[in-house]
Amino acid sequence: MTRAEALAATLLAEMQAAGAVPVAADILQPAETLLDLYGEDIRARAYVTHDPDLGEMMLRPDFTVPVVQAHMREGAEPARYCYAGPVFRKQTGGRAREYLQVGYEIFARNDPARADAEVFALFARLLAAYDLRPVTGDIGILKAAVAGLTTSDLRKTALLRHIWHPNRFRALLERMGGQGPLAGARADLIARLREKPTGTLLAEAGQMLGLRSEAEIAARVERLIADAQTPPIPQAEVAALEGLLALKSPASEALAQMRAMGWDALTPALDRLDARLDALASAGIDPASLPFEASFGRTTMEYYDGFVFGFLPAREGLPPVATGGRYDALTAVLGQGQAIPAVGGVIRPALLEALI
Amino acid sequence: MSLKLGVPSKGRLMEKTFEWFAERGIRMARTGEAREYAGAVEGVEGVELVLLSASEIPRELAAGRIHLGVTGSDLVRETLADWSAQVWELAPMGFGHADLIIAVPKSWVDVETLDDLDAVAAAFRAEHGFRLRIATKYHRLVRDYLRAYGVADYQLVDSQGATEGTIRNLTAEAVADITSTGETLRANHLKILREAPVHCSQATLFAARGADWSGCREACAELTRLIGVGMPDIA
Numbered sequence: 001m002t003r004a005e006a007l008a009a010t011l012l013a014e015m016q017a018a019g020a021v022p023v024a025a026d027i028l029q030p031a032e033t034l035l036d037l038y039g040e041d042i043r044a045r046a047y048v049t050h051d052p053d054l055g056e057m058m059l060r061p062d063f064t065v066p067v068v069q070a071h072m073r074e075g076a077e078p079a080r081y082c083y084a085g086p087v088f089r090k091q092t093g094g095r096a097r098e099y100l101q102v103g104y105e106i107f108a109r110n111d112p113a114r115a116d117a118e119v120f121a122l123f124a125r126l127l128a129a130y131d132l133r134p135v136t137g138d139i140g141i142l143k144a145a146v147a148g149l150t151t152s153d154l155r156k157t158a159l160l161r162h163i164w165h166p167n168r169f170r171a172l173l174e175r176m177g178g179q180g181p182l183a184g185a186r187a188d189l190i191a192r193l194r195e196k197p198t199g200t201l202l203a204e205a206g207q208m209l210g211l212r213s214e215a216e217i218a219a220r221v222e223r224l225i226a227d228a229q230t231p232p233i234p235q236a237e238v239a240a241l242e243g244l245l246a247l248k249s250p251a252s253e254a255l256a257q258m259r260a261m262g263w264d265a266l267t268p269a270l271d272r273l274d275a276r277l278d279a280l281a282s283a284g285i286d287p288a289s290l291p292f293e294a295s296f297g298r299t300t301m302e303y304y305d306g307f308v309f310g311f312l313p314a315r316e317g318l319p320p321v322a323t324g325g326r327y328d329a330l331t332a333v334l335g336q337g338q339a340i341p342a343v344g345g346v347i348r349p350a351l352l353e354a355l356i
Numbered sequence: 357m358s359l360k361l362g363v364p365s366k367g368r369l370m371e372k373t374f375e376w377f378a379e380r381g382i383r384m385a386r387t388g389e390a391r392e393y394a395g396a397v398e399g400v401e402g403v404e405l406v407l408l409s410a411s412e413i414p415r416e417l418a419a420g421r422i423h424l425g426v427t428g429s430d431l432v433r434e435t436l437a438d439w440s441a442q443v444w445e446l447a448p449m450g451f452g453h454a455d456l457i458i459a460v461p462k463s464w465v466d467v468e469t470l471d472d473l474d475a476v477a478a479a480f481r482a483e484h485g486f487r488l489r490i491a492t493k494y495h496r497l498v499r500d501y502l503r504a505y506g507v508a509d510y511q512l513v514d515s516q517g518a519t520e521g522t523i524r525n526l527t528a529e530a531v532a533d534i535t536s537t538g539e540t541l542r543a544n545h546l547k548i549l550r551e552a553p554v555h556c557s558q559a560t561l562f563a564a565r566g567a568d569w570s571g572c573r574e575a576c577a578e579l580t581r582l583i584g585v586g587m588p589d590i591a
Contacts, residue, residue, distance in 0.1 A: 035487075035511065036487070039487070039508050039509065039510075040487070040499055040502070040510055040511050040512055041499065041503055043495075043499065043512075044496075044499055044500075044503075092437055092438040092441075093438070093441075158475065158478075161478060161508065162506060162508070165506040165508070167504075167505075167506055168474070168505065168506025168507075169506075171471075171506070175471070182469075182471050185468065185469050185471065185550065186471070188468075189466070189468055189469075189472070192465075193465065193466065198465070201465045202463060202465060205462045205463045205464075205465050206462055206463065206545055207462075207463065207545050208461075208463045209461040209462075209463055209523050209524055209545050209546075210461050210463075210523040210524070210526065210528075210529050211484065211526050211529055212461070212464065212476070212480060212529055214463075216479065216480070216483060217463065217464060217465060217466055219479075220466045220475070220476065220479060221465065221466050224466060
């Protein structure tokens, strides 16, 4: 047994002692589910192979999806699961392609704040011996901020879709504020679409081609013209949102700062943060010193939609030793109509071993 | 050991490569009968000509089996992961120009930019239940380009030829392909998105970082001097 494997076994035993049931997952996963969830980018990160009967398969890039699927199929509620095993990611340079992950997941309908705190406090305890910097965040607050903008539902949906792509999000926000190059290109397009009836434009464009129908094109033209009449998102709101995204403070202070913004749409999300910080305090984590970064998790943790956390090596530039968060929406996607609130996280034992 | 120089083994790309080197005092010719892939170099000592398919040259460079190679800059970027860690780009050669572009049906009067394509991809997925398909053989380049921009809800489907026809055959909604004049695209009722191309390709002279350069430093120095580029930083 390698040292990383021994560490993984110890961590797994601790998780079982905390009440989790060990679960297994196939290494070969159907690619389609993962592609639909993560998009085409996952191909650049995961190993894809082909099975003559089952079609495209992937070497599991993480455990979350198979564990959620197993729970949705046969799990009782509430449930705590743990697992350990290799995952596979394409890398460049000398970084590991195959590495162990040890994970802990809670599926529970009641008291999400306590479940969040339970996962974080467990990880903090398991990792206490190492020189690590914890970070927390909350994607739910960002979603609430977008939902609270003074603009159309169409625009809110477009922004929410790109919360995890910061550059695209910023470009969209700029366009919707009537600024930047995208706003110019959009204005040109609208001018052209207004010149003639859509039917004429389509006739002039010549042959209809492909699966996207004339009705779909006409519907989007209509949406574009309606959108052009939507007033720009007020600059004060854009500035407030950018301020929120840049926020980095100890958690208690961050909460106070966000309360002080006086942004009503944030209140329910901030109440949830408040409850989580109380639950963390009860679990022995001091919110007055726990780092909070509003944008944490936006680039790397696509399916998390609430609480997010990471434990990072003190030395800059190393990958996080542990990451996790809440992923309620993912269970709805995988559950085909069913959903259950879920929170969890993973530890990479080989990275821990390197810190000893 | 002689310095191995890989060049395209046939067609216009080979002829243009020979011309380009000839203009710089390095004469190349195929030897033997027309079907035999062997060649000779005059004008610089210790250089061996290796005739290869342009699409194999990136791989041969990466493996260090040839020291220098002429191929399209698109092929190197597409074929090699982290290409700049594996090869040096010595000289763009000014021919074999082609742009890798993204094109959609001309009937999509509501689409001119990637911003539009991204919005259409979301609506398409909601309407049809699967992600909008882009047919291409340049998977790495196109995926990196779309990721950098932040396009979501698309999928790449492989097309090794006649890519423009995939939309008519209902196997894709958009294409990402190489074009030099745009003629084929127009003939197939397609239009190019307004953004800068995914990549502007041209024939380029590359050097292999991983090759064993011992014994051919002098040949390399002489060759780069004739060409008028800096000597690669060979170990």
